[in-house]
Structure formats: C-alpha cells, structure tokens
Amino acid sequence: MAVQTTKRQRTCIGCGATLGKGALHRIVRNGEGLVSFDPTGRLAGRGAYVCSEDCLAAARKTRKLERALRCKVTDEDYERVLRELALAEAPGKNEE
Ligand SMILES: [Zn+2]
DSSP: OOOOOOOOEEEBBTTOOEEEEEGSSSEEETTTTOOEEETSSSSSSEEESSSSSHHHHHHHHHHHHHHTTOOOOOOOHHHHHHHHHHHHHHHHOOOO
C-alpha cells in the first residue's frame, strides 16, 4: 500500500520561492478580518506565506500581502505580525 504523502507546495509572497508548507511562515486573516501570524499553520481563514521577515517586508511594500489576504492590512497588523514572526524565527527566545 502506498503511503499518501500530499506535500503541498506553497509560494512565498515576498520572493516567489516555492517551498513545502513547513518551511514557510503562515499569515492568516480570520473571519473577523484580523491579520495575525499563524505559528501552527492551522488557523482558519485566508492564509498567505512568507519565508522570512525580509519577504514580509517586501510583500508589505508591494502590497502583495493585502492582495493575498484580500483585505486591508494596517501598519499595526504588519508590526504585530513582524514581531511574532521574529519571535518564531529566533531560537531560544521562548516567552511562554
Ligand atoms: Zn521569500
């Protein structure tokens, strides 16, 4: 019996790199229109993927994040997502 491995490729909205889902950071807009970083990759809502902070910054400049999420992304949203993403990328910086 073949084991079904559906490794769905995702595209970074910053640089356009195509990577496995685990290699990218997910940003999600929930039903209430709140944009946030999704460390689990499982939150409900429309998602967009970036591979790094730099790519998020690039996507911010080009408004690709807004297009991907189909909503307005405020400065506040960007700052929050950037902060959360930075925490997730920095090893040993657990604030639990
Ligand atoms: Zn990227």
